[in-house]
Amino acid sequence: AQKVTQAQTEISVVEKEDVTLDCVYETRDTTYYLFWYKQPPSGELVFLIRRNSFDEQNEISGRYSWNFQKSTSSFNFTITASQVVDSAVYFCALSEPYNQGGKLIFGQGTELSVKP
Amino acid sequence: GAVVSQHPSWVICKSGTSVKIECRSLDFQATTMFWYRQFPKQSLMLMATSNEGSKATYEQGVEKDKFLINHASLTLSTLTVTSAHPEDSSFYICSARDTKGVENTEAFFGQGTRLTVV
Numbered sequence: 001a002q003k004v005t006q007a008q009t010e011i012s013v014v015e016k017e018d019v020t021l022d023c024v025y026e027t028r029d030t031t032y033y034l035f036w037y038k039q040p041p042s043g044e045l046v047f048l049i050r051r052n053s054f055d056e057q058n059e060i061s062g063r064y065s066w067n068f069q070k071s072t073s074s075f076n077f078t079i080t081a082s083q084v085v086d087s088a089v090y091f092c093a094l095s096e097p098y099n100q101g102g103k104l105i106f107g108q109g110t111e112l113s114v115k116p
Numbered sequence: 117g118a119v120v121s122q123h124p125s126w127v128i129c130k131s132g133t134s135v136k137i138e139c140r141s142l143d144f145q146a147t148t149m150f151w152y153r154q155f156p157k158q159s160l161m162l163m164a165t166s167n168e169g170s171k172a173t174y175e176q177g178v179e180k181d182k183f184l185i186n187h188a189s190l191t192l193s194t195l196t197v198t199s200a201h202p203e204d205s206s207f208y209i210c211s212a213r214d215t216k217g218v219e220n221t222e223a224f225f226g227q228g229t230r231l232t233v234v
Contacts, residue, residue: 037225043207045160045225091159095223101173102213103150104223106160 006107021077023092033095034075040088122226136196139210145190146212154207166193200233
């Protein structure tokens, strides 16, 4: 069965600190997709990144970076020089192949609090 | 990016009444839409997969007679919570994928609907 585990329920940092959010997944599919979403207090989900299982290149987008390690089934997310506006709940998600339905399985979420 | 519009954004209803939530893909066609439910401080749990022109596929433990899903067109899916009770109070959120043959697209999410049953 597919599963996503975000072991960190809550993280609190001070502004400008770097913070890494962990994500470990389980799947039997050879083709799958991994996502990160940000959910601010408003509730709306904000898409951050999508990565397919054949692309293990790490990615950097501004202060955000992602480390995909297939060998350890992890897809960790790092925020460099955190800001108060980064405070939100972050979800890691795993998608089954689209031709099998394409539904997303979410991790439990990590609530990040960045204090000034 | 693609836009998914969900309406209403919040609703308060009396116990025993029914509530309909709409999910529209505004600038793309979506053969498949997904309905999730999120209780406070919890993750998003998939309730059902809505397929245009056919019956929805419900996840285990979700009552299909209570949560009616209709996907009558390629741009609209509706979720009706029938005979709502306070325990149905939750945040409901839909998502849709562009079905133009590109497999690895992200799922676009609606803004969510906060349902409170009193």
